[in-house]
Amino acid sequence: MQTTPSYERYQRQLILPNFGEAAQQKLAAARVLVIGAGGLGCPALQYLSAIGVGHIGIVDEDVVSISNLHRQILYTTDDLGKLKTEVAQDRIQKMNTNCTVSTHSVAITQFNAVDIINNYDVVLDCTDNFKARYIINDACTLLKKPVVFGAVFQYEGQVAVFNHGIDAVHYRDLFPVSPTAAEAPNCIESGVFNIVTGIIGTLQAGEAIKIITGIGEPLSNRLMSYNSLSLNFYTVKLSKNPDAKKNTPATKEEFLQYDYNQFCGLHHLKDEISAEEFDALLKRNDVQLIDIRNKDEQPHVDELNAIRIPLSELKLHINLFEKEKQIILFCHSGIRTLDALDILQDECQLNNVSHLKGGIIRWLDYKSNKK
């Protein structure tokens, strides 16, 4: 074997048992797509690039914000406001110049998923919401592409490999029914321990590398749960779920027509008010603001002139809602108001209610950016 710069770069892994030149060449020929360049995507991208994956794609529509920095370790304070895809591309390209990096600065949707995913061999699901996860799962199931799934909740994480191996299962075999956003809160609503995203994202990269090179046993048809507080790993076996098949789009046409908003309990999208719209509406006197947070919840904003009726007491105080006004509900991050909309629209037959998307923290963010 001749000593080339790339041999030197990879020498420590080339001498591993069962790795060698063959594995390195498979990695160089591989195309890996990382969807979501956040807490999970950042460490995954770093390890995929460093080990010598030939082509990496990054999908993310967001820009770097300050609350990302505690766990999204590719980004620095200087990157605030920049597209995550572009910053990540620059960093991992510099890390390994042998790696070609493509960026897709869009949110993954059922309309672009097939075209994007088709160009890759392995997909890492590093997203932060169920709608994206089911879209990725269904597109990859249609295209028969292996998915390395990763997800976190507070101090815990999950990893699984779908569409890979004999009798391969996918995410719908595990969870045939999607929870609504309110039932499974994201990092904004529930918080996350930064090293959990580091560990889960790194494990996802490891599974992708194992799939590409054929070393070891990927986590196919298994779900691994990690608890950082007890430092336990708990792995369970998965099998085909009869409920999964009837819900999974079987053709591209079915996939394009599937109602993911309905399936994921996002039917309140039409009732959303953006922070900007909300800010403009505050000046009007035909608007009634209802704060559905608990009595002592912070931040308290005096200038909003809202009535505070906690979610659990809405029905008790239904007489306080002014039928002739536009009623806008808000909470901390716009998750609990989805439950409130269900109660008020379905049970109380109020149809003049909407809610502040992203909650009071999104509006406060908007206001501080405007200054």
Place this chain on the structure above:
Amino acid sequence: MYIQILLFGSLVDVFGKKQLQLAQVNDTDTLRLALSARYPSIKDAKFVISVDKKITVENTAIDTTSEIALLPPFSGG
């Protein structure tokens, strides 16, 4: 006789503990009913039941020696 149940993710908050002890039931369908009856707040919670480290996709027999875990989906990233 009791069965022991391991809890994951948000279910730890819902039940207020990491492990649950419940009077013995004979299968996973009855377990779901027993849980909803005793803890109404979990009625709408989404989770899968694993028995002896296998996710159940249909009603599955359990006994006091079974290792039972309730696993909710996570969405964060």
